[in-house]
Amino acid sequence: MHYEAPLFRPPSEAHSLIFQATIGCSHNACTFCSMYKNKRFRVRSLEEISSDIRWAKERCGMVKRIFLADGDAFAIETEELLAVLGKIALAFPGAERVSVYAGPKNILAKTDQELAAIRQAGVKLAYFGLESGDPVVLQAVNKGVDQEEMITAATRLQAAGIELSMTVILGLGGKERSSEHASHTAEVVSRINPEYLAALTLMLDKSTPLAQKVAHGQFTPLSPQEILLELRMMLADLHLQHCLFRSNHASNYFAVGGLLPRDKKRLLAETDRALNNEITLKAERLRGL
Template identity: 40%
Template sequence: MNYQGKIYRPWIEANSLLIQTTLGCTHNKCTFCDMFREKRFGIRTLEDIFNDIDEARQLFPYVGSIFLIDGNVLALKTVFLLKVIEKIRSSFGECSKISLYAGLNDFRRKSVSELTELKQAGLTMAYSGLESGHPEILKWVKKGLTPEQALIGMEHAKAAGIEVLLSFIFGLGGKERSCEHIAETTRLLNLMEPEEVAPMALAVQPGTELAKEIVAGEFIQATPLQILEEEKYLLENLTDFNTFYWGDHGNNIVSSKGRLPEHREAFLEKIDHAIATHPVTRQEVLKTFAW
């Protein structure tokens, strides 16, 4: 397999075969992210992608799930992506899940008919970063996305039947905008009703623009207590749409995983217990690991 540069995949895809389809990210400007800083966005040739698929077929007798990397693979032209998916399906008849990274703007820019084609070809799921539902915070972190655009992107995905896991970041509003951040994020999630959600505590990546803002005093990190209170607000105020909650990221203070709304009360009990007893609540900054 011919991987180029740093390779990232969601922790949920730990057992999936990774097929590198793009290099880097088309946006690559978010102040908190350094995943693809060393790469310029590029598209691998179909020949190279197909060679990797053929090699993987020889290496692995069974592949149940495949994840396409790097960054927003859905930015590819639909015809190109259809060829990749069709090659996967013809090579791995046993594969029941094909997923990828996709920006909500990528969903928005494709027509529902294009997305439906991809769904029918075999694309089952996409991972999209929402990060925040607050328009000013989205602008501050240079996400290149508005809440209105996020809604349209989700509408396109739902119309095509492609499941979306939305990730967002506790603490992204900092100390001053913690309440605004989680209130607007929760409000937007209730409108979007994603099939799965993955909240994670803010992890400051060395060398990023956000890290420099912290050193300069332009961004004051939310306290661990505020991060727990954000998660409590989220769980208390999500409406009863059916979703899977991946709250078990390694940087989260409390690990919770399961369906909502069924497990809401159990998750809230864990948060309340942490707020009352966890020693991290006496710290000013949550210590996290770089990605």
């Protein structure tokens, strides 16, 4: 099996078989992100991926879940992606799902028919980084799409039958845009209505453009208490039909989670307890990405 480090995967893919279908991120320009900064983006050839699939088939036995890394398997031409998914289905007929990171620009570049074919070929879940619903924040962090394009991309995936696991980043607007970031993000998430939602907390590698802005006094990071307030504002404004919400990532100061809307009251009450210092927050040195 061939892996080009660093290899990232969502926490919920900890037990999945991972194939690197692409190397790096096709966008690679978000100002807060250093994940793939040292990788030049490329799509691996069908031959390379097939060789990994053959290797894994001989050694891995029963495989239930498969994750396609790196940054965005939707950057692959549809015909080629379908060929990869076909080989995976042949090698692992017992697999229940294939999941991918999916960026909005690459989703928008595919037709509805292509998205439906990708779903039909096994992709059941896409990890989608909304990060913020605030148009000013999206532009400032160079996400590459605006609020409406985010909504279109996400809802087109859902219409194709692909479930959405969405991430937002607490603190991404800094003190300057905190309340707008919270309210616009809640509004956009509510319009999309994803099946899963994770609220991470901003952590900056020194090499990122956003860290440079902090150093130059152009962006003011939130304190842990302000992060909690932002989380509370977001939770209060979320109107979802059936969404598994988690804010228990290694980057978070405080872990909370439940089913929305059912557990909304409890989530708000727990956040209030943390705001009132009745729950100890994670120490800065224990946070990680």
